[in-house]
Amino acid sequence: MSRWPPREFTIRARWIVPMRGPPLEGGRLRIRGGRIVGLGGGPRRHDDLDLPDAIVIPGLVNAHTHLEFSDVGLPLPADGGLPAWIGRVIELRRGRAADDERLSAAIHRGLEESASHGVTAIGDISTGLPVGGYPARGPRLRVFREALGLATASAGSVARVAFRDHSSLLAAGVAAGLSPHAPYSVSAPLAALLAGASRRLDAPLAMHVAESEAEAELLRSGTGPFRDLFDRLGVWQPDGASLLPAADWITLLARGPRAIIVHGTFLDRDENAMARLVRHRSRLCVAVCPRTTRTISNTLPPVRLFREAGVRVAIGTDSRASNPDLSVLAECRTLVDAGLASPEQALRMATVDAAWALGFERSCGVLAPGRPADLAILVAEARHACPLDAIMDPATRVAATLRGGRLIAGHIDPDAARCGLEP
Ligand SMILES: [Zn+2]
Structure with missing residues (x-):
């Protein structure tokens, strides 16, 4: 596995739940230098880290x-x-x-x-x-x-x-x-x-x-x-x-x-x-x-x-x-x-x-451009129509956690487009 994450990358997930605005199906989250610089939808691009089963939520x-x-x-x-x-x-x-x-x-x-x-x-x-x-x-x-x-x-x-x-x-x-x-x-x-x-x-x-x-x-x-x-x-x-x-x-x-x-x-x-x-x-x-x-x-x-x-x-x-x-x-x-x-x-x-x-409302709690990239990547076992139901499903697991754009738990394999807590 190459050194990941790089300074600049885009995650495309089944759902992105920013907690400011509605959940984005097939959403894309762009991160540069540890901060979120873009959040939206749109078609998959060739250099996206595509995680089709993942739900991205604020840390x-x-x-x-x-x-x-x-x-x-x-x-x-x-x-x-x-x-x-x-x-x-x-x-x-x-x-x-x-x-x-x-x-x-x-x-x-x-x-x-x-x-x-x-x-x-x-x-x-x-x-x-x-x-x-x-x-x-x-x-x-x-x-x-x-x-x-x-x-x-x-x-x-x-x-x-x-x-x-x-x-x-x-x-x-x-x-x-x-x-x-x-x-x-x-x-x-x-x-x-x-x-x-x-x-x-x-x-x-x-x-x-x-x-x-x-x-x-x-x-x-x-x-x-x-x-x-x-x-x-x-x-x-x-x-x-x-x-x-x-x-x-x-x-x-x-x-x-x-x-x-x-x-x-x-x-x-x-x-x-x-x-x-x-x-x-x-x-x-x-x-x-x-x-x-x-x-x-x-x-x-x-x-x-x-x-x-x-x-x-x-x-x-x-x-x-x-x-x-x-x-x-x-x-x-x-x-x-x-x-x-x-x-x-x-x-x-x-x-x-x-x-x-905690007095951290300017740095965490939502996914929004300008904010540090503090987020959790979840993977649901079952196919839910609603991302919130998927998040609350006890079988849904945390696959990776990023603070300021850096991994602090789990791993992501960009080549295989997989993530998980197992080594
Ligand atoms: Zn106590």
């Missing part, structure tokens, strides 16, 4: 994951709901504390796995920076440095570490942000420091909010399974924790340039929080992780409620500690199968809306 965007757990083979057990699962995550993390090599290897593995699923951009929640930094090749990254702690006395030192890592990321050329972990794990003084920094540093935020009924109980009365967990861990504060309700958090998150509310599973029961989310929807969006929510909370996110309220909804996989893989398309299929989104809506959540969530 998928995973709005929420934790790459540090990408080496977890099977999701941790979910019995006992979120508090019990969080307890298992803490145990897992303690067992691996200070294993820098392992953290780096897990992150690399997660990036590779994501690329193999057609993903070209990722919103990662990070608890520490990998030695050697993030690889330049592979999916684009927005890394949100996480911060948490119930002890008000240590809020300043926790925040300082997060700010230090945030500025190290920026210095290394990585798009960065901050992540207050969740309303049940971040004290009010730490919340104020993080929200203030978001505004001052123009740093986007991402935060797990309204993920469980246990969270609401802790915030309401200071009791329940989270209280039991915190007592067991010895982190509950002697004079009670100073925690903020979801509604106050939403107001704080809206102070910065942009924020992702991760999950939002139980926002349909919190009128006040929902009203504030709607009020600030020009700066806020929700990232849902359907398979994780189904596993841990036994339900699916209230996607229709958000959509009807005009709130952008992006899609994420969450981590391999709660999900069997990092496939964004599998998340889309879960929503479609449950009747919560049409194939077109689900794909929009995983491209256009997830790109917006």
